[in-house]
Amino acid sequence: MVHEWSLAQAIAEALKSYSKRNKISVYREVTLSIGELQNIDIEILLEALENIIHEWKEVKIYNIKYEVERAEFLCKECGYRWRLDEMSLSDDEREAIHFLPELIHAFVRCVKCGSPDFSIVEGRGIKISRIVVGDK
Amino acid sequence: MMDIDPRKYGIRRNLSSVNNILIILSSKGGVGKTFISTSLALALRELNYSSALLDLDFTNPGCHLFLNYRPKGLDITEEKGIVPPEIFGIKFLSIISFIGERPLPLRGTDITNLFIELLAIARWGGAEYLIIDTPPGIRDEILNILTYIDNPKIILVTTPSILSITSSRMIIELLRGKYRILGIIGNMLVENGERLIKNLSTDMNIKYLGGIKHYSQLDNYLYNGEFPKVFDKYIKNDVMDIVREIVTSL
Ligand SMILES: Nc1ncnc2c1ncn2[C@@H]1O[C@H](COP(=O)(O)OP(=O)(O)O)[C@@H](O)[C@H]1O
Ligand SMILES: [Mg+2]
Ligand SMILES: [Zn+2]
Numbered sequence: 001m002v003h004e005w006s007l008a009q010a011i012a013e014a015l016k017s018y019s020k021r022n023k024i025s026v027y028r029e030v031t032l033s034i035g036e037l038q039n040i041d042i043e044i045l046l047e048a049l050e051n052i053i054h055e056w057k058e059v060k061i062y063n064i065k066y067e068v069e070r071a072e073f074l075c076k077e078c079g080y081r082w083r084l085d086e087m088s089l090s091d092d093e094r095e096a097i098h099f100l101p102e103l104i105h106a107f108v109r110c111v112k113c114g115s116p117d118f119s120i121v122e123g124r125g126i127k128i129s130r131i132v133v134g135d136k
Numbered sequence: 137m138m139d140i141d142p143r144k145y146g147i148r149r150n151l152s153s154v155n156n157i158l159i160i161l162s163s164k165g166g167v168g169k170t171f172i173s174t175s176l177a178l179a180l181r182e183l184n185y186s187s188a189l190l191d192l193d194f195t196n197p198g199c200h201l202f203l204n205y206r207p208k209g210l211d212i213t214e215e216k217g218i219v220p221p222e223i224f225g226i227k228f229l230s231i232i233s234f235i236g237e238r239p240l241p242l243r244g245t246d247i248t249n250l251f252i253e254l255l256a257i258a259r260w261g262g263a264e265y266l267i268i269d270t271p272p273g274i275r276d277e278i279l280n281i282l283t284y285i286d287n288p289k290i291i292l293v294t295t296p297s298i299l300s301i302t303s304s305r306m307i308i309e310l311l312r313g314k315y316r317i318l319g320i321i322g323n324m325l326v327e328n329g330e331r332l333i334k335n336l337s338t339d340m341n342i343k344y345l346g347g348i349k350h351y352s353q354l355d356n357y358l359y360n361g362e363f364p365k366v367f368d369k370y371i372k373n374d375v376m377d378i379v380r381e382i383v384t385s386l
Binding site for chain 1: 139140141142143144145146148149150209210212214216217218231234235238239240241242243245246247249250253254256257259
């Protein structure tokens with residue numbers, strides 16, 4: 001069992017709490033934004049999520065969609081912007097980043113100037129990016 | 137766009153299985169937080185509690201040096217989250233298990249993200265005590281603990297130095313009223329240093345949980361990876377009274 005399960009559980013808790021707060025019981029659509037950096041197994045994530053939601057009585061979700069957000073980095077020193085494919089990472093490094101995206105700071109520097117001071121602009125983790133309330 | 141961050145819900149879920157979360161705190165560095173965090177976790181284990189230790193110092197992780205734990209490569213188990221390795225019977229989680237002894241330069245928002253993500257996926261398997269070792273300062277790590285962890289029980293650490301005592305006064309000022317401070321531990325006690333800490337505790341109306349003397353050989357033991365052995369031999373006895381004090385005050 002992988003850690004996609006804990007992410008699915010967290011998403012489910014978030015949706016449950018959102019539904020309660022806003023008194024919503026039926027969603028036509030929920031969209032997840034999944035950061036490329038976290039390199040999630042989307043199949044497992046969605047399966048886990050469907051399994052959890054299936055058990056619910058109070059809330060119904062008809063359709064779960066996702067979009068992958070590409071990772072982008074920005075150097076604070078020289079302003080260079082770059083993507084994941086401009087860096088080479090070992091398997092262990094990729095695995096560590098998969099759990100905790102910020103750990104990329106332990107493995108890489110700005111590919112242009114070598115500064116350790118860069119930020120992850122996009123594509124770090126998972127968000128619930130859009131919901132459509134109502135029946136199908 | 138709405139952007140709900142699901143991870144915060146994960147933190148609450150995972151920590152709900154832990155009975156007591158003890159935060160070892162001092163805004164000053166070098167007073168013995170890491171030494172005391174590790175010692176408390178070992179002592180609780182010795183008393184047959186299931187004990188867990190989380191090193192939240194991402195810049196200078198140190199608990200692994202006390203435990204003489206040197207993982208080669210990634211050392212965690214993935215099971216509906218991540219399950220920390222057991223070291224001397226303690227569930228031990230440190231950034232070390234992910235990146236080894238590499239420098240990790242992080243800005244504040246990165247620290248917060250890392251904190252949230254780590255606690256959202258770490259599974260403690262119903263530990264009775266989770267000890268959290270913290271970095272010095274009153275910055276992101278500390279504020280995150282106060283904001284995202286329900287009912288943290290705070291244990292302060294100070295030495296008899298005026299620098300540490302002054303720092304303790306300030307942190308007590310910040311915390312009191314809103315957060316639960318279990319008490320203060322005196323560390324590196326020499327001669328009549330304990331008196332100064334007892335005065336502080338009376339002044340600020342904070343329980344004095346007990347003191348630990350200065351061990352002149354501690355860093356030698358550490359250097360040789362002998363802390364766990366020495367702990368059993370000498371240090372355990374000195375720490376046990378404090379642990380009993382903590383357990384009964386909960
Ligand atoms: N009671 C003690 N006697 C002797 N040395 C100590 C004692 N407590 C801590 N030390 C040493 O002091 C240094 C700082 O301790 P540490 O636990 O890393 O402090 P902190 O985590 O508060 O920065 C370390 O070298 C540690 O071995
Ligand atoms: Mg420390
Ligand atoms: Zn640069």
